[in-house]
Structure formats: structure tokens, C-alpha cells
Amino acid sequence: MAHFLVAALYKFVHLPDYRALREPLFDFCERHEVKGTLLLAEEGINGTIAGPSEGVQAVLAYLRADPRMAALSHKESWAQxxxxxxxxxxxxxxIVTMGIPNVQAQSMAGTYVKPDEWNALIDDPDVVVVDVRNDYEVSIGSFAGAVNPHTESFTEFPQWVQEQSGEGGLLNKKTRVAMFCTGGIRCEKSTAYLRSQGFEQVYHLEGGILKYLETVPSEQSRWDGECFVFDERVSVVHGLDQGHYELCRACRQPLGAADRASDLFVEGISCPHCYGKHSEEQMQRFRERQKQVELARSRRQRHIGVRMDKQPAGSVEQPGKHSDTAE
Structure with missing residues (x-):
């Protein structure tokens, strides 16, 4: 029986006081034994949390008690x-880094399409279907026939749109575009961006891939593979059951069975995606960390590394290549 409730949540909403919200939110989560990552910005909130069911529900109720977040969207799954x-x-x-100022996701997002209506839309040959996730996510699963922009981060997506809108591009003279992502947040921003660029018929999968896998029967599914998630489960399949991928601790790429069988895979140190790409200093750190992981494992303890929970008061973290939570 699964013991931990997982909730992926987000809301685009104007939060000019977001700095003041951080400390009370952290303390409330901690009191209710809830872990995970929550991102606060002036444009809203985004994150994934997990813990005892009553703890997670308490955090959701706490957030929705703020009238601005009363309509907070969340999706639930379970973890062993x-x-x-x-x-x-x-x-x-x-809360999801595109790097383009004044993209009004709250008011300009495209048309929502419910999971049970998604198949009919993407089966239409006149619709361009775009996976707005990053390449490492797409590599383990996507909708059949969807376009992969091959981005390493969401900040590259606007440039891809500009390139593909030109003569001979995939979006050139296309009037209907359907987009999808893990939980829906990147689609809200990407569809708003497309609308700002003059695209009028833009759609996105309501609730994202997670809601689709939760609600659409596998025998009716257009999904092929597994869905990458930003927690220790690494991937999920239909019904949101845990998938079969693990994470390379050196480069954070998802690893399938073939990757783990490779001679280039050394647990905690390297994999076929990153072998030979790290400095000797980095490799030494990975080896030392893996020793600590194995020591904790032998003691039947969980190695959690250095505690990094709170930022200095009032500081705003700069975006990195791989965020803790993209959805």
C-alpha cells in the first residue's frame, strides 16, 4: 500500500507579496511533515509536495485559504x-522560466482541452502537436506523432517558435497548434506566448500528461512510453504508477534498463549520457558522495546530502539549466 500522497500544483496569479509568503509556508509544511519543492514568484506558485495524506491536504487547504489561490490547480498520485x-x-x-517578459499566462493562455477530448484533437491532421518539455523528458515518452523541439531548457522555446514560424518551418502558415507538458504549467505560458505572436487557434492539454495518464484508459491512449516527473520516482506510467527509470546522480538524466546495463554506467558517478563530460574534480566529488550513499544504505538509512531548504531572507534565486520542479 502506498503511504505518501504526492500533489503537483500551480497557479498563475499576481502575488506582489510573494517574498513574505515563503517563511510561513515553509513552517506550515514542516509542521505537517510535508516535503518537496515549492516556487514562489510575483506571477504565482508552482511545485510538487508529498507527505502523509492529511498533511498534504492541510497544505493545499492553507494555500487555498488565500482568496487569490482559491482556484489552485493540483493533481494527486501516490508513492510507496x-x-x-x-x-x-x-x-x-x-514560476516556470521562459525568460520573456510580460507573457500574460493568467489571461492569455490557449484553449483548454480535457483529457477525454485530447485524442480527437491530436488525431486531426491539420493540427500541429508540440511537446513543450525538454529533450531529456521527451526521450522517455511522448504522444505518438508529436513534435519534439529538442530544447535543453524552456528558455529556448521562444527561439524555436521564431525559427519554425519562418518559411518552411513546422509552424509556418499553421492555424491550429496543440501543446502539452507534464502538469500544464509550461503549456499555459507557451500557449500565451504563441497567442502574443499572432497564433489564434492554440490549445493545450488540461492537467497535462499526468491528468491524461490518470484518466484515459491505456487501451485508448495515444501516449507512448513513460512520463518524467521531478521527484525520486523519476517516471510514471498509466494510472500514475511508478515507472521503470532511475536518475543519473551525475547529470540528472533519466536512465532506462539499457542505460544501466552499459559499461559507461557507474552508479552515482557516470552514465552513457555524461561519461567523459565531467572534470576529475567533479568525478572525485561524485565518488565521495557515492561512498556516503552506500554507507547510508548499509546502515539502512537514507542519504539526503546537505540540507538546503531556506534561502536568505528576501533573496530571489536565479534560474538554472535544470530546475527542481519544472511543473
Whole structure:
């Protein structure tokens, strides 16, 4: 029986006081034994949390008690083990980093399409279907026939749109575009961006891939593979059951059975995606960390590394290549 409730949540909403929200939110989560990562920015909140069911529900109720977040969207799944090592509540410039100012996701997002209506839309040959996730996510699963922009981060997506809108591009003279992502948040921003660029018929999968896998029967599914998630489960399949991928601790890439069988895979140190790409100093750190992991494992303890939960008061974290939570 699964013991931990996992909730992926987000809301685009104007939060000019977001800095003041961080400390009370962190303390409330900690009191209710909830872990995970929550991002706060002036444009809203985004994150994934996990813990005892009553604890997670208490946090959701706490957030929705703020009238601005009364309509907070969340999706639930279950995990056999706690999928997060620690609790983080971070201040960001954007809750999902596109790097384009004044993209009004709250008011300009495209048309929502419910999961049970998604198949009919993407089966239409006149619709361009775009996976707005990053390449490492797409590599383990996507909708059949969807376009992969091959981005390493969401900040590259606007440039891809500009390139593909030109002569001979995939979006050139296309009037209907359907987009999808893990939980829906990147789609809200990407569809708003497309609309700002003059695209009028833009759609996105309501609730994202997670809601689709939760609600659409596998025999009716257009999904092929597994869905990457930003926690220790690494991937999920239909019904939101845990998938079969693990994470390379050196480069954070998802690893399938073939990757783990490779001669280039050394647990905690390297994999076929990153072998030979790290400095000797980095490799030494990975080896030392893996020793500590194995020592904790031999003691039947969980290695969680250095506690990094709170930022200095009022500081806003700069975006990195791989965020703690993209959805």
C-alpha cells in the first residue's frame, strides 16, 4: 500500500507579496511533515509536495485559504516511499522560466482541452502537436506523432517558435497548434506566448500528461512510453504508477534498463549520457558522495546530502539549466 500522497500544483496569479509568503509556508509544511519543492514568484506558485495524506491536504487547504489561490490547480498520485529528500520553498523571478517578459499566462493562455477530448484533437491532421518539455523528458515518452523541439531548457522555446514560424518551418502558415507538458504549467505560458505572436487557434492539454495518464484508459491512449516527473520516482506510467527509470546522480538524466546495463554506467558517478563530460574534480566529488550513499544504505538509512531548504531572507534565486520542479 502506498503511504505518501504526492500533489503537483500551480497557479498563475499576481502575488506582489510573494517574498513574505515563503517563511510561513515553509513552517506550515514542516509542521505537517510535508516535503518537496515549492516556487514562489510575483506571477504565482508552482511545485510538487508529498507527505502523509492529511498533511498534504492541510497544505493545499492553507494555500487555498488565500482568496487569490482559491482556484489552485493540483493533481494527486501516490508513492510507496517518500519521493523527496527535503523541503524547499524558493523565491523565483518566474514560476516556470521562459525568460520573456510580460507573457500574460493568467489571461492569455490557449484553449483548454480535457483529457477525454485530447485524442480527437491530436488525431486531426491539420493540427500541429508540440511537446513543450525538454529533450531529456521527451526521450522517455511522448504522444505518438508529436513534435519534439529538442530544447535543453524552456528558455529556448521562444527561439524555436521564431525559427519554425519562418518559411518552411513546422509552424509556418499553421492555424491550429496543440501543446502539452507534464502538469500544464509550461503549456499555459507557451500557449500565451504563441497567442502574443499572432497564433489564434492554440490549445493545450488540461492537467497535462499526468491528468491524461490518470484518466484515459491505456487501451485508448495515444501516449507512448513513460512520463518524467521531478521527484525520486523519476517516471510514471498509466494510472500514475511508478515507472521503470532511475536518475543519473551525475547529470540528472533519466536512465532506462539499457542505460544501466552499459559499461559507461557507474552508479552515482557516470552514465552513457555524461561519461567523459565531467572534470576529475567533479568525478572525485561524485565518488565521495557515492561512498556516503552506500554507507547510508548499509546502515539502512537514507542519504539526503546537505540540507538546503531556506534561502536568505528576501533573496530571489536565479534560474538554472535544470530546475527542481519544472511543473
Amino acid at each position: 516511499e517518500m519521493p523527496f529528500y527535503r523541503l524547499k520553498v524558493k523565491l523565483k523571478r518566474e
